[in-house]
Amino acid sequence: MPTSDPEFRLSQIVQLAGATDGSNRDFETPTAFKAGSLRLFWNGQECEAWDDRKGWTETSDHTVKTLVAPRDLDVLSCFYQEVSLVPGIWNVHGSPFDPSGALT
Secondary structure, three states, X not given: OOOOOOEEEEOOOEEOEXXXXXXXXXXXXXXXXXXXXXXXXXXXEEXXXXXXXXXXXXXXXXXXXXXXXXXXXXXXXXXXXXXXXXXXXXXXXXXXXXXXXXXX
């Protein structure tokens, strides 16, 4: 039964939605995330939010803004604590902490 207090579970690594065209800096996650839990990867390398070259900012519970616009072939992906209103144990299948899914 859903409750009004959200629970958080780890997402799988997902690609961010948004054009990588050299001018767009706004990207969306497929689901809502807990503030401060997002980890961003730019072409497979983790980027810190404070980085001068490939930094980023959480602008809402679904969106991220990069400091510089990714180029045409760049790939932005992330994982985060996903907001869920469904009570139960966390499903971490496919997360960086359980890539084989052995915990599910």
